[in-house]
Amino acid sequence: MAEDGPVTITLSGTDGPESYAPVIEAFESENPNITVEYNQIPQGEYAATMLQRLKAKDTSIDVLTVDQPDVAQFAASGVLSDMSEYADQATDAFPADQYEVNFYGDKMWALPVWTSTAILFYNKDAFTKAGVPFPSSDPEEALTWEELRDTAEQVKTGAGIESGFTFENPASYGSVITMAASAGGGTGITGDDGLTADVDNDGWVKAMTWYAKLFEDGIAPRGTGQIGTDAYFAAGNSAFIASGPWSVGGYLPGGWAESSIDWGVAPFPYFEGGDRATWTGAWSWSYNPASEHKDAAKKFIEYASLNAEGNYKTVETTTIIPSNLEAAAKYFPDIQDQAGDHGAGLADILTYQNDNTALARPVTVGYVQFLTVMNSAVSDIVNGADPEARLGQAQTELEEALKGLQ
Amino acid sequence: MSSSSNNLGPALTRRPQAGRSQTSAARARRIAAVAFLAPAVVMLIIVRLLPAGDALFSGLFHYSLVAGQESWVGLQNYVDLFTSGRFWNSVGITLLFSIIINPLQIAIALALAVLFTQRMHGSVLWRSLVILPVAAPGAVSTIIWGVIYRPDGLANAFLGALGIPPQPYVISTGQALMSIIILLSWGGVGYWMMFLIAGINDVPRELHEAASLDGASAWRRFWRITFPLIRRPLAFVLVADTISNFLVFAPVQVLTQGGPQGSTNLLMFDIYERAYKLGDLNTANAEVVILIAITLVIVAVQFRLLRSSE
Numbered sequence: 238m239a240e241d242g243p244v245t246i247t248l249s250g251t252d253g254p255e256s257y258a259p260v261i262e263a264f265e266s267e268n269p270n271i272t273v274e275y276n277q278i279p280q281g282e283y284a285a286t287m288l289q290r291l292k293a294k295d296t297s298i299d300v301l302t303v304d305q306p307d308v309a310q311f312a313a314s315g316v317l318s319d320m321s322e323y324a325d326q327a328t329d330a331f332p333a334d335q336y337e338v339n340f341y342g343d344k345m346w347a348l349p350v351w352t353s354t355a356i357l358f359y360n361k362d363a364f365t366k367a368g369v370p371f372p373s374s375d376p377e378e379a380l381t382w383e384e385l386r387d388t389a390e391q392v393k394t395g396a397g398i399e400s401g402f403t404f405e406n407p408a409s410y411g412s413v414i415t416m417a418a419s420a421g422g423g424t425g426i427t428g429d430d431g432l433t434a435d436v437d438n439d440g441w442v443k444a445m446t447w448y449a450k451l452f453e454d455g456i457a458p459r460g461t462g463q464i465g466t467d468a469y470f471a472a473g474n475s476a477f478i479a480s481g482p483w484s485v486g487g488y489l490p491g492g493w494a495e496s497s498i499d500w501g502v503a504p505f506p507y508f509e510g511g512d513r514a515t516w517t518g519a520w521s522w523s524y525n526p527a528s529e530h531k532d533a534a535k536k537f538i539e540y541a542s543l544n545a546e547g548n549y550k551t552v553e554t555t556t557i558i559p560s561n562l563e564a565a566a567k568y569f570p571d572i573q574d575q576a577g578d579h580g581a582g583l584a585d586i587l588t589y590q591n592d593n594t595a596l597a598r599p600v601t602v603g604y605v606q607f608l609t610v611m612n613s614a615v616s617d618i619v620n621g622a623d624p625e626a627r628l629g630q631a632q633t634e635l636e637e638a639l640k641g642l643q
Numbered sequence: 644m645s646s647s648s649n650n651l652g653p654a655l656t657r658r659p660q661a662g663r664s665q666t667s668a669a670r671a672r673r674i675a676a677v678a679f680l681a682p683a684v685v686m687l688i689i690v691r692l693l694p695a696g697d698a699l700f701s702g703l704f705h706y707s708l709v710a711g712q713e714s715w716v717g718l719q720n721y722v723d724l725f726t727s728g729r730f731w732n733s734v735g736i737t738l739l740f741s742i743i744i745n746p747l748q749i750a751i752a753l754a755l756a757v758l759f760t761q762r763m764h765g766s767v768l769w770r771s772l773v774i775l776p777v778a779a780p781g782a783v784s785t786i787i788w789g790v791i792y793r794p795d796g797l798a799n800a801f802l803g804a805l806g807i808p809p810q811p812y813v814i815s816t817g818q819a820l821m822s823i824i825i826l827l828s829w830g831g832v833g834y835w836m837m838f839l840i841a842g843i844n845d846v847p848r849e850l851h852e853a854a855s856l857d858g859a860s861a862w863r864r865f866w867r868i869t870f871p872l873i874r875r876p877l878a879f880v881l882v883a884d885t886i887s888n889f890l891v892f893a894p895v896q897v898l899t900q901g902g903p904q905g906s907t908n909l910l911m912f913d914i915y916e917r918a919y920k921l922g923d924l925n926t927a928n929a930e931v932v933i934l935i936a937i938t939l940v941i942v943a944v945q946f947r948l949l950r951s952s953e
Contacts, residue, residue, distance in 0.1 A: 285919045285920050288922070289919060310708065310922075313708050313709065313711065314708065315711075430709070432709070459814070602708055602709060603708075605920070605921075605922060606920070606921045606922060609916070609920040609921060610921075613900065613901070613902055616900075616902060616903070617902055617903050617904045620814050620815075620902075620903050621903075622816075622903065622904050627904065630728075630904075633728060633729075634729055637723070637727055637729070638921045638923070641705075641723075641921065641922075641923040641926060642707065642708040642709055642922070642923075643707055643709050643710075
């Protein structure tokens with residue numbers, strides 16, 4: 238380990254390289270002996286690919302980003318490094334959920350870098366054209382899903398646009414988990430060991446039946462996967478899109494889905510009579526136990542996570558919520574400023590939801606398996622499969638898959 | 644007698660010499676044979692037999708991620724598979740796929756081979772155009788067809804021009820498997836056609852001329868002369884095509900991920916998903932053993948049918 242001489246370490250993640258360029262540049266200028274190279278791997282393949290490569294002790298991976306629900310399985314597979322030495326510093330630096338999510342079996346395996354929440358974006362031009370009043374940006378006055386459906390339908394018809402509503406990832410578990418939870422169905426995983434599947438209960442069936450009907454009735458679009466729903470919304474084709482803070486930057490001039498329409502933000506919906514639930518948690522960073530440059534790797538993770546300035550650098554391009562409390566305190570007003578008129582109420586929404594409605598994804602060593610089965614089920618439901626039957630099938634598949642881990 | 648007995652001495656002394664040189668020649672031939680065979684045998688062992696043995700062995704264990712250790716479970720992985728609805732769906736889909744794609748590809752390949760071996764204008768050009776897609780690697784042709792099958796893609800534009808409403812293709816349970824069969828046949832037909840053209844060109848032209856003089860129709864000449872004489876290349880194509888179609892993976896991985904609703908979950912993809920997405924390498928290995936067994940049985944039946952009708 239020639240840590241005195243110049244070393245090159247790699248960072249592996251799923252985002253475009255521009256997301257990490259500012260933090261890499263700032264880190265390199267503070268540490269002239271360390272060069273960081275970024276490797277992008279497509280999100281759909283990321284967890285499986287990384288597990289495979291890390292199990293094979295691939296030394297070309299130094300620092301890696303880990304989707305927080307995957308920490309347990311990665312740690313159980315022995316492919317993350319024990320980072321418990323940072324636990325004391327981390328308790329003060331991060332909110333409790335962002336601290337705890339990195340633990341598996343009493344050890345800390347990663348440091349949090351990003352967290353998230355859900356935001357409802359709406360197309361102001363289409364609302365105006367349809368003569369429908371804008372939804373409130375007051376964090377306590379979120380629409381119910383039932384109200385959202387009616388509003389979406391009115392705007393779609395009134396403004397003569399293609400769709401009323403879409404999620405950023407319409408066919409993914411991560412999107413619908415909040416709906417199922419709000420309908421009383423929970424996250425889909427129960428039990429102390431997190432290895433009991435529960436995705437065919439009444440809450441899940443209610444939420445997925447409601448969701449399927451949106452597609453069936455033409456309020457939500459099928460098959461936007463090829464162009465991306467962000468671009469679809471930004472071009473004015475939908476009244477609403479539910480996405481995360483990252484889309485704020487995306488829709489702004491120069492963003493990846495630069496918007497040609499005027500848009501605003503509102504708090505994330507919930508089912509009438511149900512609890513409010515918004516997704517939270519995003520990515521932590523750890524390093525490969527087989528890395529040949531562990532010291533440099535640790536230094537980079539410390540900078541991107543524990544160091545407020547470094548953590549803030551990670552959200553300069555991608556507008557996502559920094560996990561570090563000090564960085565987040567600076568970030569909420571900044572992102573609202575950045576969004577200008579579009580972002581009215583944004584800082585309040587982010588703060589309120591983070592404090593009151595955040596619903597963590599299940600912590601289980603079977604998350605990779607769980608996600609594989611559920612993404613395929615949600616995708617089928619979106620494309621017309623009977624929700625109750627398909628959830629029943631997913632339940633059986635999950636029981637089989639989770640049993641395989643024991 | 645005496646001379647012969649006198650000659651016996653040298654003959655006796657010569658004979659062992661001849662024997663020695665014969666054995667050494669035989670030995671040299673054996674060594675040469677072994678040397679020539681060795682690379683193939685070594686490769687066969689390394690890339691075929693050892694992995695197959697490893698699959699067989701690994702399929703008898705279970706790795707617990709929770710406990711972090713591997714234990715012997717005997718045939719439990721097979722029991723789990725045989726009681727899994729997902730597995731039987733996958734077997735059913737794979738058999739349905741095979742029953743459609745193999746006869747379809749071979750019938751079209753044979754028809755085109757017969758057509759392109761006729762002495763007609765431009766047949767070489769047409770033949771080249773049909774063979775051309777073979778040059779595109781599986782993943783590339785899949786991506787091309789992915790674009791064709793898009794809701795706003797070429798296929799729907801073509802149907803639209805004919806006044807037919809747009810079709811969902813790979814996102815519909817009813818059309819996804821057929822869409823994959825079509826994209827595989829785009830390359831497959833040309834490939835198998837080449838072997839059949841070679842077979843047809845080996846059929847002596849005089850036989851056709853003689854039959855023509857006797858007044859046999861083209862149809863009759865095909866069934867009575869061409870078909871029986873290309874049985875060997877046809878048998879090869881049948882067996883090789885069947886095996887290759889049991890191992891289809893790329894289009895499923897790229898276009899459908901086994902969906903919608905498991906309608907394209909071919910065994911090869913199911914094995915991949917079990918191994919690398921569901922993280923159960925042991926059961927996936929047991930499934931590999933079953934796939935090999937199914938393939939062997941079907942190929943054995945094909946060989947037997949072809950032999951008995953010879």
